[in-house]
Amino acid sequence: PMGASSQERCPEKPAGGLPMTTISTEELSERLESGQAAVFDVRGDVEYERGHIPGAKTAPLGSLVFRVARLMRPDSFVAVYSAGEDCELGARAARRLEDLKLRNVHYYEAGLEGWRETGRPVVESVLPRIHARGPVRECRPIVVDTENAYGGAFKEANLHVEGAGG
16 A cells, blocks of 8 residues: 555645546556556656555656657656655646647556555566655754855854764
């Protein structure tokens, strides 16, 4: 099942909106098996690595232009999905790709959750990157000239700035 963290970061879909072309689980599965679809998971890279539809590539919403739109022909069959029906990332991605003049974009509204509920396989990345889980505990001190930095914007000479700015 999806971890709580990805569901919390997934904005809910607003009611209404313009109609868009959707794709069913069965059709998406058939297209993947025949190699007739470019399928993109628009959740974050970490969520993708933890589990995705076999054959899908990762293309988080913020990187659609670089990872999808500039590489695809306008008539290419493209399907996008996110976490599930309550998540609007997939719908946003489909709209964005349509705005970028892709003419054959399909939104898989059921998302990873719906795919999983039908008993279809979900795969993890072969070589997942190591990601921090939980609160970050490492802090690096930052050395700041408190008298001259930022035009003397610091009011105190004994300013504690450990961990500020990452």
